[in-house]
């Protein structure tokens with residue numbers, strides 16, 4: 001039976017990448033050892049990192065005005081790194097809050113710098129559905145050290161398709177669960193970061209795309225491994241990097257390029273999300289609580305209208321080869337995460353199962 005993994009992260013990776021990695025696991029490039037067993041400063045590994053960065057630059061059209069860093073610590077590592085690097089005396093760090101992860105980022109930043117949080121949710125205006133205010137109406141202050149927002153809230157299933165702008169403050173985005181899922185104009189941002197475990201590779205790795213001019217900021221005293229300027233100077237090798245995660249990220253980027261790049265992923269992601277949301281909307285058995293204009297294409301939370309059937313749904317979906325559909329513990333219900341590696345057939349299998357389950361239990 002084909003199994004489909006709907007986990008929010010660590011998430012499904014492209015099967016072709018996993019099969020290649022399995023083959024190379026104990027003998028990488030004929031060296032007779034694994035990529036995990038060689039020096040990160042060896043010419044073989046440095047060739048891999050150069051290839052990996054070049055590939056990401058092509059995929060996201062990242063110009064020379066940006067540095068690309070491969071760091072430790074996942075998404076939350078960056079929750080700390082951002083304020084430590086970008087703090088400016090006397091100016092607040094502005095955090096736009098639209099869900100669980102942007103709140104988490106706000107709380108972490110408040111340990112280090114003065115934070116001004118702005119609620120960008122507008123749930124009341126949408127008949128109780130979760131919703132986002134238009135970015136042009138976000139009440140951003142005239143002066144800020146930076147503006148932080150989360151384009152895709154993995155837990156809440158809310159995606160912001162607009163990019164906020166500010167006349168002077170840098171725009172910082174936590175793209176952990178949306179990077180490479182759709183086209184972004186990187187030039188509209190000053191810092192993009194992402195934990196790798198959704199659309200890129202193993203957890204623990206974080207990708208940071210930072211405008212070079214921001215590296216001149218002194219910020220606050222910080223651990224070396226969270227210091228952007230230091231990492232940029234050291235080629236992301238101030239200390240031993242997560243080499244296997246870096247290798248797998250390179251493989252995923254290669255797979256993405258061979259499969260039409262971000263544009264093709266975006267088209268497929270739209271088709272997958274439409275299939276699932278249209279089914280949920282047409283059903284009297286299931287519901288989704290997010291207003292249509294800000295529904296996540298990557299994480300689709302849904303509820304059984306009769307929640308007493310939740311356990312049955314989870315156990316039968318597992319038997320049908322549909323894995324990890326439990327909702328996040330904070331919000332409950334169900335959640336299907338449908339990142340780049342999830343094929344349309346996987347979403348179709350989920351919809352077929354949901355339809356059958358509804359008929360059998362109505």
Ligand code: PLP
Nearest residue numbers: 074075076077101154176177195
């Ligand atoms: N930001 C977002 C949007 C996330 O979805 C997650 C985790 O799922 C994180 C941050 C935290 O990432 P990590 O667990 O790698 O620290």
